[in-house]
Amino acid sequence: MLRLHDTATGEVRPFQPREPGRVSIYVCGPTVYGPPHLGHGRFSLVYDVLRRYLEWSGLDVTFVSNITDIDDKIMRLAETEGRPWQEVAAHWEAVWWQAMEAIGVGRPDETPHATDYVDQMVAFISELIDAGAAYVTADGVYFRPRVVADYGLLARQSIDSLQAGARVEVDEMKESPIDFALWKLAKPGEPSWPSPWGAGHPGWHTECVVMSHDLLGDEFDLHTGGQDLRFPHHENERAQASVAGYSFARHWMHNGFVEVAGEKMSKSLGNFRTLLDLTEAHDPRAYRMLCLQAHYRSPIDVDATTIGNAEGALARLDAVARRVRDRLGELPAPDPATIDRFVERMDDDLDTPGAIAVMFTTVTRINSLLDADDLLAALPLVAALFAMTRAVGLVLAVDADEIPEDVVALAAERDAARESRDWSRADAIRDQLTEAGWVVEDTAEGTRVRVG
Numbered sequence: 001m002l003r004l005h006d007t008a009t010g011e012v013r014p015f016q017p018r019e020p021g022r023v024s025i026y027v028c029g030p031t032v033y034g035p036p037h038l039g040h041g042r043f044s045l046v047y048d049v050l051r052r053y054l055e056w057s058g059l060d061v062t063f064v065s066n067i068t069d070i071d072d073k074i075m076r077l078a079e080t081e082g083r084p085w086q087e088v089a090a091h092w093e094a095v096w097w098q099a100m101e102a103i104g105v106g107r108p109d110e111t112p113h114a115t116d117y118v119d120q121m122v123a124f125i126s127e128l129i130d131a132g133a134a135y136v137t138a139d140g141v142y143f144r145p146r147v148v149a150d151y152g153l154l155a156r157q158s159i160d161s162l163q164a165g166a167r168v169e170v171d172e173m174k175e176s177p178i179d180f181a182l183w184k185l186a187k188p189g190e191p192s193w194p195s196p197w198g199a200g201h202p203g204w205h206t207e208c209v210v211m212s213h214d215l216l217g218d219e220f221d222l223h224t225g226g227q228d229l230r231f232p233h234h235e236n237e238r239a240q241a242s243v244a245g246y247s248f249a250r251h252w253m254h255n256g257f258v259e260v261a262g263e264k265m266s267k268s269l270g271n272f273r274t275l276l277d278l279t280e281a282h283d284p285r286a287y288r289m290l291c292l293q294a295h296y297r298s299p300i301d302v303d304a305t306t307i308g309n310a311e312g313a314l315a316r317l318d319a320v321a322r323r324v325r326d327r328l329g330e331l332p333a334p335d336p337a338t339i340d341r342f343v344e345r346m347d348d349d350l351d352t353p354g355a356i357a358v359m360f361t362t363v364t365r366i367n368s369l370l371d372a373d374d375l376l377a378a379l380p381l382v383a384a385l386f387a388m389t390r391a392v393g394l395v396l397a398v399d400a401d402e403i404p405e406d407v408v409a410l411a412a413e414r415d416a417a418r419e420s421r422d423w424s425r426a427d428a429i430r431d432q433l434t435e436a437g438w439v440v441e442d443t444a445e446g447t448r449v450r451v452g
Ligand SMILES: [Zn+2]
Pocket: 027, 028, 029, 208, 233, 237
């Protein structure tokens, strides 16, 4: 049984979907006003891996992830660029899907857009006002977290300490610093929707409560997002849901930050690097591998070295796949003991570094069996390797010939040297290739080079 860390309890506990065999997941999606960065890529990959693993395990997964297509940042950008906010949001949403495709993240089953839910959000905010949890001011509608007894659960802090740290913007008219906006009245020239409190737009924290309720119902299995969403976003979503009487998320999951040279990845730090930059400069699968090599709750460092190591790991997997490429159509059942070890690691709070280690132990075993011409013993392991990579969304490049041209040229030169019985030259080239990390094999067709 899968066990996952639950932010609400602070411990790893069994993940028990409300309906056996079915899992509903809500992932807070992007606000579309700029290119997706590495942090976006990480949360998308972490929950894509989870989704694929659950499906691979035989569960029926409903995966919902929203698009925030109205927001102060979108409006400001539209104003700066002098074009309609709808155009800005549509453009950056298209770039988002392009980047997701580049890193192999599957489309959600449902992608609710905030602007399609404004009427439902207005109705929901009215309910919160009627319940005494929200109040109207001259600049909008605010929520009072004090009415929620366990506010601070996800932040794992008391409401008093959260209140002490809360910041008040100069233009906000709140009763208390910890209150948050449900509805913001439009300033002149801003896009707006009608409401009983005046024309304006909804606050971000209300979106996911209303959209998840519409698409997944009163209660769903898993609510996820990056570590930075724990507070205030998820805490505030939970507070509204609890006033509305929704059971809401049964389990909360948050992934760690992306660090670049030890600093948290964010636009403001100036170390911004987009996901598309990364996929253009490197094997697009490398970021998935890098994320898998770390536990999802740990921070990861992204730089040329860590991405290069991930590419090297992929090359080892590809190399073994290429060695057996002629047999891939006739693979036997996967070796059960290997699959058991993999599942054991994945079920332990998605221990993907452990699962990757199982894959590489399998690679080593396959290579020695193939070296010994024991194809019969190797093939169940090959089948297990493919089952494991499929479970986490890694596609092995069986057909791509990724041996660099200069290496191919050296191998050809070695064959020529052997042909002309220049053994010392042939040996020198073999040493040169071996030193560069290649495995050099003599076959009937000549020198074969592969990744070890
Ligand atoms: Zn959300």
